[in-house]
Amino acid sequence: MLIVCMSSALHRKNLAAAGPEQFTAEFVKKQIDEFEVGKRHLANMMGEDPENFSQEDIDRSIAYLFPSGLFEKKARPLMKHPDEIFPKQRAVQWGADGRPFHFLFYTGKQSYYFLMHELYGKLLNVEKHQDRLRAKGLFSSDANSMSLGMSRWFTKEELEVSLVETISTHDYTHFVQLMERLLSMPYCSLEQQFILQYRRQLEAQSMHQIVQPLQQDEKGVAYSSAEGLRKTSRSSVVLRDCGSGRVTVNGQDCHHYFSVLQDREQLMFPLQFMGVLGRFDLKCTVSGGGRSSQAGALRLAISRALLSFLSEKEGEAMRQAGLLTPDPRVRERKKPGQEGARRKYTWKKR
Amino acid sequence: MAFRALTKGLFGLRHSRGVTVKYSCDGHFATAASIQSPQPQTDDVKEKILQLPLKSPDYFRVSELFSLKDLFNARVHLGHKQGCRHRLMEPYLYGCRLDQDIIDLDQTMEHLQLALNFTAHIAYRGGVILFVSRRRQFCHLVETTAKECGEYAHTRYWQGGLLTNANIQYSPGVRLPDLIVFLSTLNNVFQQHVALRDAAKMNIPTVGVVDSNCNPSLVTYPIPGNDDTPVAVELYCRLFKMTINRAKDKRRQMELLHGLFTPTPSSS
Numbered sequence: 001m002l003i004v005c006m007s008s009a010l011h012r013k014n015l016a017a018a019g020p021e022q023f024t025a026e027f028v029k030k031q032i033d034e035f036e037v038g039k040r041h042l043a044n045m046m047g048e049d050p051e052n053f054s055q056e057d058i059d060r061s062i063a064y065l066f067p068s069g070l071f072e073k074k075a076r077p078l079m080k081h082p083d084e085i086f087p088k089q090r091a092v093q094w095g096a097d098g099r100p101f102h103f104l105f106y107t108g109k110q111s112y113y114f115l116m117h118e119l120y121g122k123l124l125n126v127e128k129h130q131d132r133l134r135a136k137g138l139f140s141s142d143a144n145s146m147s148l149g150m151s152r153w154f155t156k157e158e159l160e161v162s163l164v165e166t167i168s169t170h171d172y173t174h175f176v177q178l179m180e181r182l183l184s185m186p187y188c189s190l191e192q193q194f195i196l197q198y199r200r201q202l203e204a205q206s207m208h209q210i211v212q213p214l215q216q217d218e219k220g221v222a223y224s225s226a227e228g229l230r231k232t233s234r235s236s237v238v239l240r241d242c243g244s245g246r247v248t249v250n251g252q253d254c255h256h257y258f259s260v261l262q263d264r265e266q267l268m269f270p271l272q273f274m275g276v277l278g279r280f281d282l283k284c285t286v287s288g289g290g291r292s293s294q295a296g297a298l299r300l301a302i303s304r305a306l307l308s309f310l311s312e313k314e315g316e317a318m319r320q321a322g323l324l325t326p327d328p329r330v331r332e333r334k335k336p337g338q339e340g341a342r343r344k345y346t347w348k349k350r
Numbered sequence: 351m352a353f354r355a356l357t358k359g360l361f362g363l364r365h366s367r368g369v370t371v372k373y374s375c376d377g378h379f380a381t382a383a384s385i386q387s388p389q390p391q392t393d394d395v396k397e398k399i400l401q402l403p404l405k406s407p408d409y410f411r412v413s414e415l416f417s418l419k420d421l422f423n424a425r426v427h428l429g430h431k432q433g434c435r436h437r438l439m440e441p442y443l444y445g446c447r448l449d450q451d452i453i454d455l456d457q458t459m460e461h462l463q464l465a466l467n468f469t470a471h472i473a474y475r476g477g478v479i480l481f482v483s484r485r486r487q488f489c490h491l492v493e494t495t496a497k498e499c500g501e502y503a504h505t506r507y508w509q510g511g512l513l514t515n516a517n518i519q520y521s522p523g524v525r526l527p528d529l530i531v532f533l534s535t536l537n538n539v540f541q542q543h544v545a546l547r548d549a550a551k552m553n554i555p556t557v558g559v560v561d562s563n564c565n566p567s568l569v570t571y572p573i574p575g576n577d578d579t580p581v582a583v584e585l586y587c588r589l590f591k592m593t594i595n596r597a598k599d600k601r602r603q604m605e606l607l608h609g610l611f612t613p614t615p616s617s618s
Contacts, residue, residue: 099478100523103497105526106480107504108512108519246409 001043002169008035023086031082032257053079088164103295111163112171122191130187146189149227151199153179209315214308224308228301233289237301240281247282249298254282263295270303270323274314280306300326355377363497385568399604403474410474410600412466412593416585421462426575427453429562439562442574453574465557465571469529472555473501473597477528480504481590484537484546486566487584492533494588499594502527508540509536513548532558533586534577535569540551542568 011187018131039058043050051282056326058079066077078085104110104117137200153160167175182188182195191305212224223240247267258264271277286294303323307315310339332341341346354361380454403409421427429435429443429451443455471478479501489505496503502511509519516524530549535558537543549556558569561578566572576582 093521097476099501100525103500103502104493104504105520106502106512107506108509109506115508117490117493121494124490252425323472 012097016227018106021136025089025091026088028082031086035079035082042079063285067097087346098287107238109165109167109171111165111276112175115163116175116178119175119182120193121181123178123185124192126185127180128189128192129190130185133187141186145186146183146192146195148183149200150202151196154198157254159198209319210296211303211315212305212308224305226301226304226307228297228299228304228326230296230300231289231293231294233286233297235284235286235294235301236298237285237305238283238304239302239309240283241279242281243279244281245278245282249284250286254284258291258295260291263291266295266299267302269299270306272316273321273323275312276306276309280309299323354502356418374421379549381524382425389579395608398477399601399608402604403471403600408463408467410467410470410593410596412470412596415466415589415592416459416462418459420585421455421458424576424581425579426458426582427455428576428583430452430578434563436563439560439564439574442560442566442572443562445497446540453562453576458573458575461571461573462575465573466589468555468571469531469590470597472529473499473594473600476527476601478502479529480527480532481533482543483533484508484543485534485577485583487524488533489578491583491587495591499591501594510542510544511546513552513554519607526552527554528533529615530554531590532569533583535560535564536577540588594602 007273023078024095025045039053040050040074041060042058043053044063046057048057062077062079068076070076093102093105102110102114103111107113119298127337130139145274149272153176156167156169159175160166179195179198179330181217182191212226214224216222217240221240221242223238225236226240228235249257254267258267265281268277271280284298287296289297300323307318307324315324337345379498389414427444429439430451432446432451435443435451439451442454442457444452448450469479479499481492481501481503483505485487485505493503512519513526516526516615530545532543532546535543535546540563542565546558547557551567555570556568557571558564558566558573559575559578560566560569560572561575563576572584575586
């Protein structure tokens with residue numbers, strides 16, 4: 001007679017080792033159906049057309065019906081399409097008879113190795129093409145290399161998302177190396193479409209200052225306008241080429257508005273720097289912030305407006321002087337456990 | 351010595367084609383009652399289809415696919431230098447010429463015929479065949495061969511528990527390969543490929559091209575021959591592809607034939 005004693009320790013499952021939660025395809029499909037039905041109900045509730053109810057309308061309605069003061073945006077009530085919420089998962093990899101669908105299934109990383117296999121195939125293709133041309137005598141080494149423009153390779157994360165499987169940094173470097181090798185061949189434009197699939201366009205960040213165009217009003221006087229900001233102040237300035245040196249701020253004369261000399265100096269500095277003190281007429285509007293930040297915002301606006309009247313070199317000089325750089329400093333928040341943003345409470349030894 | 355898993359392998363495959371779909375991997379059974387594969391043939395027709403090829407020694411006529419001249423032209427007889435020779439490969443060698451080992455092509459012919467015949471039988475019964483080779487030059491070729499046959503390939507870094515720890519490496523209920531074909535038994539560090547040992551542990555029969563520096567003891571159906579020359583490897587790939595396609599076509603033919611002439615059962 002054998003008595004088997006099983007301790008509870010053996011029954012305890014290591015929940016963390018199971019990995020992220022797996023959602024079956026039927027479950028996700030059910031969620032999608034419920035989402036569609038719920039979307040129509042929501043549209044009816046809000047009195048809108050159920051047929052053309054977009055995601056923005058849903059977000060707006062949810063924010064209206066369930067107002068939440070929580071700071072963390074992800075903690076607020078959410079209604080999105082289940083495909084965005086549930087992470088994309090692998091469907092079952094094999095058929096009814098147990099045979100896997102993909103011929104590289106047994107490697108473990110089938111999509112990644114399939115990509116490498118295809119890539120190498122394309123490389124061989126290009127080499128074969130080159131050999132054929134060489135045999136005909138039409139080979140030229142600087143023929144149609146691909147123009148990539150402003151683009152970069154997919155990052156490791158983006159590649160993982162597109163392959164729906166995790167890869168190591170080693171694998172990623174291999175991939176990039178092989179792609180670079182393909183690019184280095186003269187006739188790589190054969191496989192242009194394939195290569196461009198794995199490149200992401202960079203947003204063109206122009207370092208150039210956008211110069212406001214010069215406009216003419218009824219009397220033929222040239223003017224330009226620009227905006228400026230500093231801390232919480234926002235300003236807008238119209239610079240007219242009249243010949244007088246008058247300055248109007250929010251309808252008042254600048255001596256009334258800015259009683260302190262320092263603020264008036266801030267306003268005049270760009271004009272003084274360029275030596276055009278008496279030439280322009282300023283009409284400014286400013287709101288928000290305090291005395292000093294309003295002056296700073298106006299200064300930036302004046303410098304930007306001035307650019308359209310000046311040449312490239314003078315504009316460059318202004319940039320060097322720091323007149324065209326918006327000041328990024330904003331008020332730092334107070335932290336708990338401290339008296340201010342940086343100041344700590346007095347430390348007592350005992 | 352090599353353990354001939356012919357009968358055991360075929361026995362295991364036969365049961366995998368039952369009406370209720372059951373897979374045994376490490377004693378792990380998964381009944382998929384909702385998935386019903388359509389079975390227009392009764393069981394004894396099935397038996398006939400499976401037993402018929404076993405009646406003749408070379409049912410698929412694999413010996414017609416190659417000749418000694420082909421093997422010689424593909425330089426299959428060229429082994430490594432005398433210093434690299436493995437003790438257990440000595441029976442397969444014809445001799446040594448200017449320090450280079452020459453493999454006996456008569457023995458290669460027999461072994462190749464046995465191996466191709468076995469592969470054909472496995473393919474006929476719908477077995478999963480995995481091509482393994484760790485040689486970087488032939489990685490693309492082997493993968494293309496596998497794709498064209500409709501079988502599987504693994505020419506990349508072999509992770510530790512792919513066969514022995516399959517339920518965790520893949521998902522539970524995975525079907526392991528029924529045959530592993532090695533186009534080269536060594537890995538990049540000139541050590542025996544891990545898959546040989548793991549296949550032996552998991553009772554999976556292996557077919558392998560063994561060169562004069564390889565250990566043939568764990569390979570079920572060794573094929574003594576050159577595994578380094580591109581011509582030789584292309585020849586092997588072509589031969590395997592032709593046998594597998596031939597066997598699969600034969601199977602389809604048999605099913606059609608028997609599907610035409612047996613009366614359709616009233617209840618399946």
